[in-house]
Amino acid sequence: MSRMTVNDRPVEFDLDPRMPLLYALREAMNLTGTKACGGGDCGGACMVLVDGVALRSCRITLAEAEGRIITTIEGLSSDRSHPVQQAMVAQGAIQCGYCTPGIVIAAAALIQRNPAPTLEDIAGAIPNICRCGVYPRLIRAVEQAGRVAQRQERISAAPAPGISAEDAAKAVPALRVPAAE
Numbered sequence: 001m002s003r004m005t006v007n008d009r010p011v012e013f014d015l016d017p018r019m020p021l022l023y024a025l026r027e028a029m030n031l032t033g034t035k036a037c038g039g040g041d042c043g044g045a046c047m048v049l050v051d052g053v054a055l056r057s058c059r060i061t062l063a064e065a066e067g068r069i070i071t072t073i074e075g076l077s078s079d080r081s082h083p084v085q086q087a088m089v090a091q092g093a094i095q096c097g098y099c100t101p102g103i104v105i106a107a108a109a110l111i112q113r114n115p116a117p118t119l120e121d122i123a124g125a126i127p128n129i130c131r132c133g134v135y136p137r138l139i140r141a142v143e144q145a146g147r148v149a150q151r152q153e154r155i156s157a158a159p160a161p162g163i164s165a166e167d168a169a170k171a172v173p174a175l176r177v178p179a180a181e
């Protein structure tokens with residue numbers, strides 16, 4: 001049994017403790033906002049906060065996550081009002097749904113510890129591989145989010161989503177392998 005806190009809720013996973021945290025979050029908790037290449041190759045679509053540090057959940061086992069506080073993209077804010085989420089919308093930095101959750105998590109961790117990051121800080125903190133060329137807008141979004149976090153700037157709130165993260169996950173559940181008959 002692996003015990004930890006996920007998005008402010010205490011949870012117990014009755015799973016192999018060698019299982020990557022990624023699969024427990026997606027398959028057992030249906031937290032499908034955390035994306036996966038499955039092999040550690042995408043640079044961080046699977047990023048989650050572990051005790052406030054952005055880590056690749058495909059590289060952490062349940063045993064290693066024991067007792068930690070985990071925050072997924074669904075738990076970052078209840079209404080997607082986190083400065084990084086708002087700045088990503090304001091800067092038009094959201095491209096594909098595959099990369100964006102991990103990028104937001106990595107950026108949130110960065111501005112939490114360093115709200116005025118340099119270009120090098122941003123490049124070092126966000127290792128996600130993105131092929132759509134969003135990087136210039138992404139850099140502007142992270143810089144803006146840092147200013148918002150320090151209350152130096154305000155962003156007009158993006159429209160509230162039409163569906164809660166929890167309901168969205170129910171509507172599009174994680175893929176499950178059918179049990180053998």
Ligand code: FES
Pocket residue numbers: 035036037038039040041042043044045046047056057058059
């Ligand atoms: S799933 Fe791609 S790096 Fe973790």
Ligand code: FES
Pocket residue numbers: 094095096097098099100129130131132133134
């Ligand atoms: S955001 Fe996914 S390829 Fe650029």
